[in-house]
Amino acid sequence: MMLVDEKARQLLADAELIVPADVLTSTIHGMAQAITAELSNQYPLVLSVMSGAIVFTGQILPLLNFPLDFDYLHVTRYNRALQGGSIQWEALPRTDLTGRVVLVLDDVLDEGLTLAAIRQRLMEAGAKAFYSAVLVDKLIDREKPVYADFVGISLPDRYIFGYGMDVQGIWRNLPAIYAMKA
Ligand SMILES: O=P(O)(O)OC[C@H]1O[C@H](OP(=O)(O)OP(=O)(O)O)[C@H](O)[C@@H]1O
Numbered sequence: 001m002m003l004v005d006e007k008a009r010q011l012l013a014d015a016e017l018i019v020p021a022d023v024l025t026s027t028i029h030g031m032a033q034a035i036t037a038e039l040s041n042q043y044p045l046v047l048s049v050m051s052g053a054i055v056f057t058g059q060i061l062p063l064l065n066f067p068l069d070f071d072y073l074h075v076t077r078y079n080r081a082l083q084g085g086s087i088q089w090e091a092l093p094r095t096d097l098t099g100r101v102v103l104v105l106d107d108v109l110d111e112g113l114t115l116a117a118i119r120q121r122l123m124e125a126g127a128k129a130f131y132s133a134v135l136v137d138k139l140i141d142r143e144k145p146v147y148a149d150f151v152g153i154s155l156p157d158r159y160i161f162g163y164g165m166d167v168q169g170i171w172r173n174l175p176a177i178y179a180m181k182a
């Protein structure tokens with residue numbers, strides 16, 4: 001345990017702060033306004049993608065002041081790795097999706113494979129319309145299979161962590177976004 005603790009502190013000490021907490025707060029306020037303008041009369045089902053979206057979800061939900069339902073789904077393809085693997089479904093929403101307008105909240109849109117798989121699964125389950133909001137869109141040099149309707153910040157293609165995102169399973173609890181030293 002001591003080794004993990006020391007390694008975690010060293011990872012953070014070696015990282016670069018790239019999005020401070022106050023910038024994240026104002027970014028999320030802007031996203032909430034855009035989402036409200038588009039979806040406030042659609043009684044959407046808001047779905048949080050566990051685990052990375054937990055902080056983003058907790059911050060944006062109280063800013064969406066209109067009727068909505070909330071549930072979550074859990075999918076992962078990175079586990080503790082820095083590179084994505086195949087998609088693993090851990091939990092589907094329990095709410096009936098038939099005829100619903102869904103808004104999926106995720107922390108980061110990287111290669112887009114996760115969000116594409118989520119969209120396909122939710123549309124197959126009967127959703128009427130699919131919207132997505134991602135706090136971070138990574139600027140990668142390839143086309144993505146899906147783009148988000150609401151994007152907070154675009155960031156360069158570096159491994160990031162904090163604000164819900166992990167590095168080797170740790171540091172989801174940081175109040176800002178850090179990048180591993182290049
Ligand atoms: O666009 P992609 O390249 O598919 O990557 C994006 C996905 O990766 C992360 O999840 P991860 O698999 O790390 O699971 P976690 O949220 O539990 O950390 C993140 O939360 C997104 O869901």
Ligand code: HPA
Nearest residue numbers: 110158159160161165166
């Ligand atoms: O840069 C990242 N950080 C954490 N989780 C991720 N999932 C996809 N990309 C990332």
